[in-house]
Amino acid sequence: MNLLAELRRRFQQALDHLVDDSDVYTSMVRPAQDARFGDYQANCAMPLGKILGRNPRDVAESLVASLKVDDLCEPPEVAGPGFINLKLHQEWLAAETARLVDDPRLGHQAVEDPLHYVIDFSSPNVAKPMHVGHLRSTVIGDALVRVLGFQGQRVTGDNHVGDWGTQFGMIIQGYRQFLDADAYAEDAVGELARLYRLVSRIAGYHETSAALPGQRSRWQERQAELGRLEEMIAEGDKSRKSAAKKLRAEVAGLAETIEAAEVELAAVETDEHLARLADQHPEIAEASRAETAKLHAGDPENRALWEEFLPSCLEAMDAIYRRLDVEFAERLGESYYQPMLADVVESLEQRELARTSEGAVCVFIEGNDAPFIVRKSDGAFTYATTDLATIRHRVEQQQADVILYVVDARQGEHFRLLFDTARLWGFAETEFTHVSFGTVLGEDRRPFKTRSGDTVGLESLLDEAVVRARRIVDENDDAKPEGPELDEATRAAVAEAVGIGGIKYADLHHNRDSDYQFSWDKMLATNGDTATYMQYAHARILGIFRRGEVDRETLRQGGPLIVLGDEVERALAMALNRFADAIDVTATECRPNVLTQYLFETANAFSTFYNACPVLKEPDAGRRDSRLALCDLTARVLARGLSLLGIDVCEQM
Ligand code: ARG
Secondary structure, eight states: OOHHHHHHHHHHHHHHTTOSOHHHHHTTEEEOSSGGGOSEEEOTHHHHHHHHTSOHHHHHHHHHHHOOOTTTBSOOEEETTTEEEEOBOHHHHHHHHHHHHTOTTTTOOOOSSOOEEEEEOOOOBTTSOOOHHHHHHHHHHHHHHHHHHHHTOEEEEEOOOBOSSTHHHHHHHHHHHHOOHHHHHHOHHHHHHHHHHHHHHHHHHHHHHHHHHHHHHHHHHHHHHHHHHHHHHHTTOGGGHHHHHHHHHHHHHHHHHHHHHHHHHHHHHTSHHHHHHHHHOTTHHHHHHHHHHHHHTTOHHHHHHHHHHHHHHHHHHHHHHHHHTOOOSBOOOGGGGGGGHHHHHHHHHHTTSEEEETTEEEEOOTTOSSOEEEEOTTSOBOHHHHHHHHHHHHHHTTOOSEEEEEEEGGGHHHHHHHHHHHHHHTOTTSEEEEEEEOOEEOTTSSBSSOSTTOOOOHHHHHHHHHHHHHHHHHHHHHTOTTOOOOOHHHHHHHHHHHHHHHHHHHHHTSOTTSOEEOOHHHHTOSSSSSHHHHHHHHHHHHHHHHHHTOOHHHHHHTOOOOOOOSHHHHHHHHHHHTHHHHHHHHHHHTOHHHHHHHHHHHHHHHHHHHHHSOSTTOSSHHHHHHHHHHHHHHHHHHHHHHHHTTOOOOSOO
16 A cells, blocks of 8 residues: 555545645644654644644644544554654554465555656767766666556656767767778778767867966966955955855965866877867867758768768667666657757747747746746747747647656756746646756765766676676675675676666665765665665565475465564564555655665665564464565565666575
């Protein structure tokens, strides 16, 4: 049973006696933080007390009086300022757990009225090396595809690849000037990536060196001003302190930018070959932009090159998706929407949503300073135009009810403007959500990605994860008291599951809004909030069945009674019954970390149970079967939960 949903429904009925907008308050029914207070807790009486001008404890008492939960719970208790604590009946919990034993959905009831979710995720820019930011989108998006699908929603995962951007101008330019034909014949994608990096480095060199003098003089100016402020403060003018603080941060920021620029320039200048190329091609950025413009205008030669490059680039991406076990129902890249863009702008103009300002066609949204540019003054359409065409396609052709965009938080402004524009444009019925996420940081707490070209390639990252995982798997197997159990092929398969699973889990278990620091050691730790820990817990449970020669299927069919004699048995049963809640909250909030948190708590509850309660050695047969059933359920919950996150488990590790 989706317990939380059920309890919220019950509260809703009770709340309807008190307020009109009961929805706000039912969401305040939550799993209890501390098991001493029960299983669930509602803290809605406090805000309600304020609104109704009543003592919150009285409000809680009258809520409890009309709350009908006696089939599920012990009599609710009102505690402290007005918390309502709920504890499930022991017998009810045992019976409900027994029901899970042969339920393939582990207690989750699929939604009755499915919505069509289009999930825009991964969406890398073709021909540039994919980096960890795209990995984050891929992993979170894939988890949402799986979780929403399990919930019973209609889901279409769409890889909105950037296959029409300015990088093609750079690659075409590079192809004409710097192609190494042998390398291209050998490894087209590798050579294209090299060309892209080369051109962007030369272009970056000239842009940086053009900007540097201005930055230096600005630094000097600000530094001098800071000196003046500091003097005034020294003379006793305390009111300047906060201005000085702000300025100091600005000066430090400028110094950092200048230093990074100097490093970038020196790296080119000290490389004889690069330095010569940079010297010979001062206009490369402009030339690349011109090539992009020609491509977009339909120039046959550039179009032919684009068509030549694209398939191998897409194939290289697919290799990574296969390795990650990620699939897309659609891959409609930016180029797909090109024929529709002129019409988008026209339609916006007709509805008087867009108008020309300084030569560009813009949508002005109230409350936003920045205009949403849909056609630049040179006539080019933008990222925004493409996204608007995409929305129209997804709603009108695909009948999307909800569109999720799993994209870096730095694009937040773009999506705010996009959604506002789309609503005004006539798509007010569709729900749009930017499922945003923070940056992946390196061990030095700077973005894992440094400057363009120096991104850590995804493929080598995955390889390294598996190599490191293999070391752990070997060590662990070699240290087994009865000697190693795994053959070479099994070790390799386990290492793949642990390595790839570790990378995915590391991404998923952080609150997606925050930046997180990439750390191999934390990611692959066998103890703690990691995939490895849960994969081992899962394998350990299967080991119990192997050792006891108990067939799991037969156990389930026997319909064992569940006995929750011990507190730790009850705690484990409670955790197992929360699976449905965890799925629903993960889906509504688009937060895979809700599911990882749940799985971690469940694995911990199992570990406490297993340390305290004998299973195979339990003399009472009924009790033994009940405990075996709890073990079996735990293994299924862990395996199912991890698989909904795109993570594999192994029979034996
Ligand atoms: N290609 C873009 C990037 O790498 C992400 C696209 C996200 N999806 C979208 N519909 N805008 O930054």
